[in-house]
Amino acid sequence: xxxxxxxxxxxxxxxxxxxxxxxxxxxxxxxxxxxxxxxxxxxxxxxxxxxxxxxxxxxxxxxxxxxxxxxxxxxxxxxxxxxxxxxxxxxxxxxxxxxxxxxxx
Amino acid sequence: xxxxxxxxxxxxxxxxxxxxxxxxxxxxxxxxxxxxxxxxxxxxxxxxxxxxxxxxxxxxxxxxxxxxxxxxxxxxxxxxxxxxxxxxxxxxxxxxxxxxxxxxxxxxxxxxxxxxxxxxxxxxxxxxxxxxxxxxxxxxxxxxxxxxxxxxxxxxxxxxxxxxxxxxxxxxxxxxxxxxxxxxxxxxxxxxxxxxxxxxxxxxxxxxxxxxxxxxxxxxxxxxxxxxxxxxxxxxxxxxxxxxxxxxxxxxxxxxxxxxxxxxxxxxxxxxxxxxxxxxxxxxxxxxxxxxxxxxxxxxxxxxxxxxxxxxxxxxxxxxxxxxxxxxxxxxxxxxxxxxxxxxxxxxx
Numbered sequence: 001x002x003x004x005x006x007x008x009x010x011x012x013x014x015x016x017x018x019x020x021x022x023x024x025x026x027x028x029x030x031x032x033x034x035x036x037x038x039x040x041x042x043x044x045x046x047x048x049x050x051x052x053x054x055x056x057x058x059x060x061x062x063x064x065x066x067x068x069x070x071x072x073x074x075x076x077x078x079x080x081x082x083x084x085x086x087x088x089x090x091x092x093x094x095x096x097x098x099x100x101x102x103x104x105x
Numbered sequence: 106x107x108x109x110x111x112x113x114x115x116x117x118x119x120x121x122x123x124x125x126x127x128x129x130x131x132x133x134x135x136x137x138x139x140x141x142x143x144x145x146x147x148x149x150x151x152x153x154x155x156x157x158x159x160x161x162x163x164x165x166x167x168x169x170x171x172x173x174x175x176x177x178x179x180x181x182x183x184x185x186x187x188x189x190x191x192x193x194x195x196x197x198x199x200x201x202x203x204x205x206x207x208x209x210x211x212x213x214x215x216x217x218x219x220x221x222x223x224x225x226x227x228x229x230x231x232x233x234x235x236x237x238x239x240x241x242x243x244x245x246x247x248x249x250x251x252x253x254x255x256x257x258x259x260x261x262x263x264x265x266x267x268x269x270x271x272x273x274x275x276x277x278x279x280x281x282x283x284x285x286x287x288x289x290x291x292x293x294x295x296x297x298x299x300x301x302x303x304x305x306x307x308x309x310x311x312x313x314x315x316x317x318x319x320x321x322x323x324x325x326x327x328x329x330x331x332x333x334x335x336x337x338x339x340x341x342x343x344x345x346x347x348x349x350x351x352x353x354x355x356x357x358x359x360x361x362x363x364x365x366x367x368x369x370x371x372x373x374x375x376x377x378x379x380x381x382x383x384x385x386x387x388x389x390x391x392x393x394x395x396x397x398x399x400x401x402x403x404x405x406x407x408x409x410x411x412x413x414x415x416x417x418x419x420x421x422x423x424x425x426x427x428x429x430x431x432x433x434x435x436x437x438x439x440x441x442x443x444x445x446x447x448x449x450x451x452x453x454x
Contacts, residue, residue, distance in 0.1 A: 010225040010360040012410035020406060022175040032172070033179050036124065040183065044116040051112070 019097050030094040037091045106248040107192070107199055114191040121184045122253045128176045135173040139164060140395035147394065154394045157401040157413070164398050178406055181232050188249045189234050192242050199242055206321035211329040214320035216313050220334050225360050226311060229408045237289075237312045244318025248290050262292045268353065269296035272382040273432075273450055275348055280304050284347040284374065286337040286367070287311075287355035291319030295328040297351065304348075309335040338366035345376035357386045357415040364415065365423060372427040375453045381429055387447040389416045396445065424451045 023029050056062045072080060109115050127133055146163060147154040154160050164170035192199060207214055222238060229236045233250060237243055252260060259265070274280055280301045285294040288308030298306045308330060310316050316332045323330045335341055337355070350371050356364055371381050389397060404413045421431045429451035 009227050010362070011414065012360060013404040013413050015228075015408060015410050016405045020178065022171045022178070029175055032175050033182075036176065036179050037183065039124070040117050040120040043120040044113050047116040047119070048112065 026097070030097060033094040033097075034091055037094070041087055041091055106252065107195070107202070107245055109188075109191040109249075110194040111191065114187055117187045118184065118249075118253055121180055121187065122256055124176075125180045125184075125253065126256050128173065128180065133173070133176075135169065136395050136399075139167070139170055139173065139398070140393050142167070143394035143398070155397065157389075157397050160394055160398045161401045164395075170398075174402060174406065177402070181407060184250060184253050185232060185234050185246070188246055188253075192245055192249075196242065199245060203241075203317045203321060206324055207317060209324050211327060212320060212323045213331045214316060215331065215333040216316065217334045220311070220313070222311060223336070225363060228358075228410060230358055232408045238314055241314055243312060243314035244290050244316075247315060248318060259292075262296065265292040265353070266296045266299075268384055269293055269300060269351075271448075272349070272351065273380065275378050275380050276452070277378055280348045282347045283307070283349045283351065284309070284340070284342070286340075286350065286352040286371065287358075288319060288332065289315045291316075291323050291330060291332060293351060293353050294319065294330045294332070295323050295326055297349070298323075298328045298330050301349075305331070307331045307333060309333050309337060309340060311336055338363050338370050340370055340374055342374045344373055345379075346374050348376060348379045350375045350379065350381045352381075352383045352385070354385050356383065356420065357409065357412040359415070360411050361414050361418060364418065364420075368423050368427045368429075372429060372453060377453050379453045381424070381449075381451040381453065383420075383424075383449040383451070384446065385420070385449075386412060386416050387445060388418075388420065389413075391447070392416075421449060424449060428454055430454050 019026075021029050023032065109118070128135060131137075143154055143160060143163065154163070165174070226238070227236065231250065231254075233243070233246060234240065235243055235246070237247065240246060255264060281304055283294075283297045283301060283304050283306045285291070285297065285306065285308040288294045288310050289312070291308045294306055294308035297304070306329075308316075308319055310319070310332070311334065313334055316334055319330075319332045323332070337352075352367075352371070356367070359367065375381050386400075389400065392400065400413055400416055403409045404411075424431050431449055431451045
């Protein structure tokens with residue numbers, strides 16, 4: 001959120017900076033953010049699985065054991081790894097926002 | 106509104122919408138619990154708490170208050186993170202989509218190539234990346250952002266239709282021209298066009314990206330509305346030009362100086378007997394202790410730097426001082442709880 005300015009152009013209330021600290025220290029703030037982010041990622045996976053299982057069931061396409069025995073090919077593996085990178089970035093990007101020295105928002 | 110790039114993005118924002126409802130509503134029940142504590146503290150001190158500075162010191166001393174703030178800020182940041190990333194992936198296509206509709210009808214899009222954005226608008230309202238006008242996709246970002254904000258209750262513009270429907274027309278029933286001030290993506294403008302199909306409806310806003318989305322949306326719906334890039338405090342319309350002038354949640358995003366100028370301008374362009382209808386935040390005097398805290402927090406941590414001044418001003422008096430008779434009544438309970446919103450139905454005299 002680096003574009004958010006602390007300037008208030010005309011009167012009004014001073015705006016908090018891009019990374020205000022609400023809890024005892026920035027690490028705690030980041031931990032809470034990561035927890036919420038992780039919850040979002042878990043929900044994404046659950047929603048997708050629910051959709052997938054419903055489609056498979058509707059179409060009678062796939063026995064359940066086929067998912068257990070699935071082995072990705074190279075292209076599929078690359079895609080999964082890219083998705084894994086995106087997942088890790090979403091959850092742990094907060095680590096970059098912890099300053100070296102403690103600050104107050 | 107445009108589709109998100111991936112099902113994953115939709116699921117992410119679906120989570121944010123649910124999480125937002127949970128922490129701001131009865132799930133976590135922060136508001137009720139913190140308000141009860143503030144009321145009890147006031148009773149212990151012998152007087153109800155009203156000073157936002159005093160209230161904020163208390164709330165921020167309580168772990169529950171700080172955690173609530175952290176979560177409120179986080180859900181807003183998550184929303185914009187996901188929306189912007191999803192639209193960034195489609196940027197070229199969305200740009201082409203806007204260009205395709207710019208010159209299509211019905212309705213007209215009138216952008217001012219010499220428009221200068223006044224400095225007071227340089228705010229990232231609600232933490233929206235790029236604010237309301239710096240990103241060419243600001244209108245799309247705003248539209249999806251409000252979808253999450255309204256927790257799905259405005260997906261078909263239900264809220265705008267309802268609020269426009271509640272506006273009393275002029276007593277003589279004559280509505281030939283309607284002006285929607287700070288129309289953003291034009292949801293109220295099109296609602297007025299449907300309510301008064303024979304009227305000329307014009308929505309104005311400073312943000313070109315918002316107006317482009319407003320025009321595209323209205324044209325897609327088949328609504329003949331004009332959207333023009335103008336300042337609401339200097340509209341450039343002739344005196345007494347409009348029968349009905351409307352402003353939906355804009356005044357709390359203006360400095361006090363511009364609030365006064367905008368009301369003066371609304372009085373100038375609204376004919377005698379015409380209606381100036383305003384929906385906006387309720388005044389501080391009507392707020393519970395926690396609602397006062399929420400305003401304090403929102404001003405500083407949710408890009409609403411002018412909102413405190415608006416809530417503290419006597420808006421009805423500003424209207425009266427500029428030639429309006431004011432009838433006010435509570436809008437009633439909405440998301441966020443009762444007491445956050447108010448309306449002013451003002452007749453030009």
